[in-house]
Every structure is written in structure tokens, then in C-alpha cells.
Amino acid sequence: MTEPVPAPAPFAPAPPGALVVYRGATLIDGTGGAPRPSTTVVADGERIVRVAPDAETDPADHPGAEIVDLTGHVLLPGLIDSHQHLATPPNRPVAEATLRRDLLGGVTAVRDMADDLREIGDLARAALVGEIPAPDIRYAALMAGPTFFDDPRTHQVCQGATPGRAAWMQAVTEDTDLPLAVARALGTSATAIKVYADLPGERVAAVAAEAHRQGALVWAHATVFPATPGEVVAAGADSVSHVTLLAHEAAGRPLTSYRDKPPVDHASLLGGDHPRIERLLAVMRRRGTILDATASMADRLAGEAAASGDAEARRRALDSSALSAALTAQARRAGVQVSAGTDCDPDPAQPWPPLHQEITFLVRRCGFSVEQAIHSATLVGARSMGAAADMGSVEEGKLANLVVLAGNPVADIARLDSVVLVVKRGRRHPRLEEQ
Known part of the structure; x- marks a missing residue:
């Protein structure tokens, strides 16, 4: 035979x-x-x-x-991008070209923050065994409230399946059998459950407790709406994403849903000393909650808006960039672990990974020393994906x-x-x- x-x-x-x-x-x-x-x-x-x-x-x-x-x-050490999306929507040639570009720019591992895991799982296997030149990939399956699943991105990553019912993209209610839901999610070989939107604090806590019981990490948006940043951190999220979402800890009214975000009072936050944010960051430091800041994302959006001639979009992006820099600097001063993630998928023909821009932003706009910024893009990134025993430092x-x-x-x-x-x-x- x-x-x-x-x-x-x-x-x-x-x-x-x-x-x-x-x-x-x-x-x-x-x-x-x-x-x-x-x-x-x-x-x-x-x-x-x-x-x-x-x-x-x-x-x-x-x-x-x-x-x-x-x-x-x-x-x-090999760099780690702690926030990527490689298959929304799935496009295997583009994903492989992006991964190859990132690897040749020094990125040896990435954290994929929920996508079509049918494709991500195969990319992760191919990267691990060396069929393709690519960073190692660890990834999350997503859970959110039912009202989130009319988002068009959920349909892009569930072709042939039903958003909210697929193992990698599940709707959660008070009646959900959480042990079964988490087991289904981890059956995709996911490292973590990503908690995204439209869940109250008690449900975020229930998901986190069950995920941890089954040995998974919990990666969450910093505000889950109506769950506040403080509730998400208290629920036990191992990392929270997008530093500008921390601003909603200081919201002037109760949070309702992902689509109904209250306006942010930028002026009260740009000093980097807002007391509600300071209390939240102190809790994050004590608990070891990692901040996946995606700090430079608004800068990229400002550049795209300038290129398109959209002056209003550019103004909003620059405001968001200033807020991002102020809050990330405040997190650094508070002793919070900050990882370096991009949430950015530029044209793979671009010569360098967007992670270089994120590291540069931490240094030039957020007061990080070069050694601190590299620490964020290496060892803290490894911790964020549960891989610090194997990567993140030269030891x-x-x-x-x-x-x-x-x-x-x-x-x-x-x-x-x-x-x-x-x-x-x-x-x-x-x-x-x-x-």
C-alpha cells in the first residue's frame, strides 16, 4: 500500500x-x-x-x-501583533501574502481576534508546520448578544452557516447552555473566547467563568455595551481591546447597546488624569488585565480620510488619535500591561507590517521608552495570547x-x-x- x-x-x-x-x-x-x-x-x-x-x-x-x-x-525577540483579523471576509491569497509580509518584517506570532475560523484554523496549521511562510497564529471564537448578529461582518465570516449559531460566532442569552457553547467554540481549536457586544455585565461574567473553567482565555472589547469597562474587567477578561473604549467608563449616561454609544467628552480625558479612568486602570493593574490598545489605529484612519478628501472623517480620526495617545499614556503610568496590536490589514504589498507603526506610536505619542514599546510588542503580546512560556523574550x-x-x-x-x-x-x- x-x-x-x-x-x-x-x-x-x-x-x-x-x-x-x-x-x-x-x-x-x-x-x-x-x-x-x-x-x-x-x-x-x-x-x-x-x-x-x-x-x-x-x-x-x-x-x-x-x-x-x-x-x-x-x-x-520575534514581534507579536496582538490584534489582527485575517479572514473577514475570507480571502486565502490575501491572507497568505499579509502573513508573509508580516513575517519578513519581524512578526513571528499574531493573535487573530475572531474571523471565519474554518480558514484561520487551516492558516494556523499551515504556519505551524511550515507549509507557508507565516507567523504562528492563535485565535478566538466570538460570543455576543443576539442583536449583534445583523452586523454584515458576521455574515462575511459565516458563509454556509448561520451567524449566531456557528461554533465560532455564537449568540448568547440568559438561556444559553454555556458549558456546551464554550465547548463548541473550543472545538475550533480556539485559544480564547472573544466577548464582543450587546451583553450585560453579569452575562460577560458568566461567559468568562465558564471559559476559564474549560481552560480558555477571555479576550473582550473594553466596553461590551451595556457592560461597562469596569464590569468587563471585574468579569475576569484576561485582556481588553481598544483603548478609546475605556472612555466609556466615564460616560455621562448608562450604556445601552453597541450601536448606541454615548458621545465621549474628549476634553475631560485628554489630560490623562480622569479619576474614573484612574480607578479602572488601578484595578486592571492589580488583576493583571492586559490592555490591547490598538493605539495607532485612528492615525491610520486619519491618513485614509485625508487621502479620500473627507475632512470631517479626518477631524474625527485625529480627535480619536489624541484620545488614544492620552489614555494609553495614562495606562502606562498606572502600570497596566499594554500589548501592541494593530487591528489593521493594509495592502500586503506595503513593505512593512503595521505593527512597526504601532510600536512607533507608543514611543512618539505615549511616552514609552523604546525598550518598553518592544516589551509591549513581544513579552506582553505573548502573555496576551497565553504563549509566554514559549515566546516573547530571548531566554x-x-x-x-x-x-x-x-x-x-x-x-x-x-x-x-x-x-x-x-x-x-x-x-x-x-x-x-x-x-
Whole structure:
């Protein structure tokens, strides 16, 4: 009997025993600490086995290893985009091109925040085994109130199924069998339940409790309407998305529904010291709730509006950008963990991932040091997707996910756009050779 031939996996993780010694780099390790000059990182297959100063390592201790001289270069952990949508609507060629662009720009993992999980699941498998050049993908199945499911996006991701009834896109009411609903969602191989819209605080709490009981993470919009940010955090969300939604903690009237958002009093929030927001952020810090800020999203919208000549849309986007910067800076000062997510799917022909823009926004507009912003885009991102044991920092035992820069981003954050080599699970991807 002839065995079936598996699909080719030209980008598979490096096999055990494939030793590579990276020497001479200045290491920014993702923990938020200062750069470490003249550092050696040794990879065996897909794992890091040693990180030490050059002076304390001898390549002869690793017979047969390939030596890669990184003198004059900066070494980072693989970057993590904690907010992407890769299949709304599904378009496999565009998704693969986007993932390839992101990988060659240094992104080795992404958090997909609910899509058509039939396609996302296959993309995640293909990325993991190396059939396609792509970051690793962890993803969420969505739950929301029934009134949300006339949103056209839910129909885009449920072709052939019914929005609100599909395992990856479920409507939740007080009568829902939550153990069954969560089990159905996790049957898609989702890492998390994403709580989106039109649910009161007690229902958000019930979903979160059942998801945690079944071993899943809970990723939520920062305001779920009518659930307030404070209620979402108290319900046990592991991360909350979109920093500007935190503004609704200071709303002047009760929240009702996703489509009936009250106006935001920008002037009271731009000082970055609103007491209601300060109390919320203190709770987030104590609970370890991660803020997936998507801080630079409004800047991109302002650029799109300017290009189209829509002056009013540009004004609104610039107002939102100023609010985003003020609230993200306030979260940083309060000690909240901030991850770097984009919620942006630009033309894959663009040369660099939008995550570079998010990191730059954190530095230039939100008061983050370069090391703090890289920490947000690496270790905090890994925590947000439940993957910190394997990725997010350059440490022994973790995956050999590395980014080599020709320039120093500490001197100029624009030097993020100087990637020359990306290593994902020990497999090297030279940027110029694979473009």
C-alpha cells in the first residue's frame, strides 16, 4: 500500500541538532531591560539553549554549529501583533501574502481576534508546520448578544452557516447552555473566547467563568455595551481591546447597546488624569488585565480620510488619535500591561507590517521608552495570547524567534524598518532573499 504524500513544508521549524550560534549582537531581550551588548544566542533546532555575553561563550563548546556573526546588529525577540483579523471576509491569497509580509518584517506570532475560523484554523496549521511562510497564529471564537448578529461582518465570516449559531460566532442569552457553547467554540481549536457586544455585565461574567473553567482565555472589547469597562474587567477578561473604549467608563449616561454609544467628552480625558479612568486602570493593574490598545489605529484612519478628501472623517480620526495617545499614556503610568496590536490589514504589498507603526506610536505619542514599546510588542503580546512560556523574550528554553536589525531602534525608532533576518522556530528567513 502506498502511503499518501504529505504537503511540502519548506518553512518547517529547524530540526533538533541543527545548532546555530548567533554572536556579537546587541540584544534587546523583550523583558523591558536595557540593551545587552556583545551577546551570544545559541539555538538548537527550534529552541534557544544559551544566552550569554560573548566573553562567556566559546563556539567550540558547540561542535558542528554554524556561526552567524551579528557584530554591529541589534537582536530582538520575534514581534507579536496582538490584534489582527485575517479572514473577514475570507480571502486565502490575501491572507497568505499579509502573513508573509508580516513575517519578513519581524512578526513571528499574531493573535487573530475572531474571523471565519474554518480558514484561520487551516492558516494556523499551515504556519505551524511550515507549509507557508507565516507567523504562528492563535485565535478566538466570538460570543455576543443576539442583536449583534445583523452586523454584515458576521455574515462575511459565516458563509454556509448561520451567524449566531456557528461554533465560532455564537449568540448568547440568559438561556444559553454555556458549558456546551464554550465547548463548541473550543472545538475550533480556539485559544480564547472573544466577548464582543450587546451583553450585560453579569452575562460577560458568566461567559468568562465558564471559559476559564474549560481552560480558555477571555479576550473582550473594553466596553461590551451595556457592560461597562469596569464590569468587563471585574468579569475576569484576561485582556481588553481598544483603548478609546475605556472612555466609556466615564460616560455621562448608562450604556445601552453597541450601536448606541454615548458621545465621549474628549476634553475631560485628554489630560490623562480622569479619576474614573484612574480607578479602572488601578484595578486592571492589580488583576493583571492586559490592555490591547490598538493605539495607532485612528492615525491610520486619519491618513485614509485625508487621502479620500473627507475632512470631517479626518477631524474625527485625529480627535480619536489624541484620545488614544492620552489614555494609553495614562495606562502606562498606572502600570497596566499594554500589548501592541494593530487591528489593521493594509495592502500586503506595503513593505512593512503595521505593527512597526504601532510600536512607533507608543514611543512618539505615549511616552514609552523604546525598550518598553518592544516589551509591549513581544513579552506582553505573548502573555496576551497565553504563549509566554514559549515566546516573547530571548531566554533559554524558549522558541528561537529572533529579529536581526541593521540599525539601532533605541537611537531612532524608525530603525525598526531595517530588518535583515528573521528567525522563526529556528528557521531562518533572510529578508532580501525571500522578498
